Amino acid sequence: MNQIKEKRDVLQGTLALMVLKTLDVLGPLHGYAIARRIEQISGDLLSVNQGTLYPVLLKLEQEGSIAAEWGASENNRKARFYRLTRGGRKQLQAESRGWEQTVAIMGRFFVLKAEDLK
């Protein structure tokens, strides 16, 4: 059996970002592939029900960040492929910058020691 790794729940917003980044890096994928890749990249540290991906995909599609079309998967079965749009790429860049900034600020706080504040 698989090792039971520690898993943590993830917010839907971050899941959307992960989807966008995955599509950015790996190109058009179908739903299952995205789920697997996210699993891999997070190193199985995240506990995400794969199914929760689909509402997120729908939301992104409605917002125009990704576009969907039917295509053939690896084993020649019909699957729905999602790809990043230009608007999605812009959104990705904007949100990445936002994350980096947050991480940077929080980082400073986490290395604070009592002496620094005297």
Add this chain to the structure above:
Amino acid sequence: MRTLRRFFKRLRSWARTQQDEDRLQAEIEEHLAMQTAENLRAGLSPTEARRQAMLKFGGVEAIKEEYRAQRGLPFLESLAQDTRQAFRRLRKAPAFTISTVLTLALGIGATTSIFTLVHAVLLKSLPVANPDELYRLGKESRCCYQGGYSQEKEFSLVSYDLYKYLRDNTKGFAELAAFPASEQLFGVRRSGSSQAAQSYPGEFVSGNYFNMFGIQAYTGRTLTAEDDQPGAPLVAVMSYRLWQQQYGLDPSVVGGVFNLNDKPFTVLGITPPGFFGDALRDTPPDFFLPLNAEPFVQVDADLNKYDTHWLDLIGRIRPGAKPASIEAEMRVELKQWLRSHWGEMSANDRAKFPNQTLYLNPGGAGISSMREQYEHWLQILMIVSGFALLIVCANVANLMLVRGMERRRQISVSMALGAPASRVMRQPFTESILLSLFGGAAGLVIAFAGTRLILHFAFPTFAGFAGVPISASPSMPVLLFAFVISLLTGVAFGIAPAWMATRVDPIEALRGASRSSDRTGSFPRKTLVVFQAALSLVLLSASGLLTVALHNLENQDFGFEQDHRIVAAVNPRLAGYRTDQLSLLYRRIHDSIASVPGVSSVALCLYSPLSGGGWGTGVFVDGQPPPGPADDYFAAWDRVTAGYFEVIGNPILRGRGISEQDTATSRNVAVINEAFSRKFFKNEDPIGKHFGREAGASRQFEVVGVAKDARYLPDNLDKPVGAFFFLPEAQAEYARRNQGALFFHDIVIFAQPGASLSAARLREAMASVDPNLPIISTRNLREQVAGQFNQQRLIARLTSFFGVLSLVLASIGLYGVTAYNAGLRVGEIGVRMALGADRGHIVTLVLRGALMLIVLGLIIGFPLTFAAGKFLGSQLYGMNPYNPVVTVAAVLALGLSAILASLIPAFRASLISPIDALRAE
């Protein structure tokens, strides 16, 4: 921007629901298939692979639901779902649905009809420009002539001379117009036409009348001040109604010549459609003539008599002018004018001079005696229908509460499954709204029909709805009001039990769903039934009182015979008769009609009893001191041909009636009634005594007979008949200034018992006398008398209708509550029966609970009925508000129907077999 794009995407995908569902399903299947395949490659068994795949995916249904929540417009979708389900549920409970919709429809429809009438008659303004700038003279409208130089309480009618004085001197009015207080008929024939003259209503108006109202002619032009000069050409304006109905919008009417009372008038133009003059009347005027044309068309002109006050005034004030200062100005002018006529004033008038005053009132609604006449009735109707609406709401509430109780369990289950309270309450909400919509639509239909019905019964003299200024279409604001009330009630009482159910812990509700926890829930229902019972009692008592009053009015001793008497109405003015031709005309009419087979005898009179008209005068008795300014020396009078008293069936108690021996050359006589005798002659024998109609002419008439009191005037029907006297037709007073009393209105015909007289034969007889003088109408004297009580009858009938309706509704409510409570107590009843209680005991048990409610309702309703009786008593006449018979009857009616209503469930309860009852627990 993104949100907007999302919204549109959602909107689009809402239209493609099924495709999207299929697509999602396919995608999920694919996903699962791929995961399963991978699990298989990792070495799991097929079933285990699939299972692990599904575990990893998560709850498919939950995911699908979340997907759906993102996808379409979930709010709208669930709303549509709720609506569909509400429809289904309502269809499955037809009894509930139909009774609720019917109840709502009745309440909304009846209330709307009545409020529409009230609005139309009482509240509506004249269809003129800026009615709020208009002011009228007088607080109350007076009809129709006042003579002399003083008027009681206020100067509300003016003579032409006084009008001119006020018009020329009052600065505050932009225009001040005058028109007669009386309604006028004209005999009209198109010049050159060979047809007989028709009679149409018309009005003399001052030249600035149309200007003052701001009315432009629909075609042609209206009257101007130039047309209203002595000696100006004779012109007239026609109403749109007549132009359309009689002349088919023929353009040649404008500029054409019409003979009015045999004088040629040129029609200048047509009034706009919807304009009906200055007052709400049964018969709005069809012709408008200048005031100065009056002497040409009227044999006995009022125009140039300084002291005959026959005109009403309405004026438009200048912008910025204050009505109070205009009123003060006019009062000064009135005194000035009176002073200028000091020489002609009688002693009494001079004594009353300091008290003479006048009032200005807002005139946007016109001079309306119709309004004042019907005002009280309509107010009562409003209150009655308000009551009815309350009862209807109570019933709807009751029905909804029952439904709410039934739903409790289902609500608890839903909540246990995790439904949010708001979602759960949406269903009863939707149901209530649907019911209210249906009820409102049905109510609209009832409102339309109801208004027409009431108009038909209340104003039967209307020829049709064409020119009638009262619109039969229900007014939108009222409809909305009633609809909103019903909606609110339905929603409130639909939501309330549901909301209470959501507060209860579901396990409690499920456990004791049909038990004592519901007992508290029937308290509001009981309150409603008590409330309904009280209201029903009030309505029933009121309708009883009104019916009794009506009965008294209709069955009083009128003093004359109503059977076998026919009254034919004529108007010799219409054929242009002069006063000196009248006597001969009357004799010819008498002889012609007397020769019709079936006619026993005929007489003519100025006004027949209760025809709506009458003349009055002051009486000066010979040998008595002249009356002072504070004395009442009024008597009404009539002019009749020989043999009148026998024809009308009014017994002569002393002396004789008017007969052939009273001619133009014999001494002037009069026949008085008992009231006259008591008022002016006290205990003395009046036969042979003299009196007159003017001061200084107290020997004018000799009393030759005393007739039994007969009711002629339609006023004060609850008070005893007033002083009245009769003068012979043959002794006409041509020297009198007011010749109107020579033109008789009615022919009274005594038909032989068993004979059937047709109106056609009578018309033939009239035509043989003068084809230009038509009979205006024929009716039985009984119909004529009954016609005076139309409004009272209508009110009594409507109130009775509402009373019975409320009784039925209250009974239904009581039935429902009793049945429900009996149902709750099934277990208890089973135990009692098992322990030996017999059927009768059970029946009494159930009945007792029900009757407690009714008794409570009666106790509450009792003082209300007395208050209602008192209110009605001050509004109506001839009615004793404390009529014990009526109250007892109402209580009995309510009690009986209550017993009946609760007997059925009581009986059913007693038929329960103890085994079944105990088993049902």
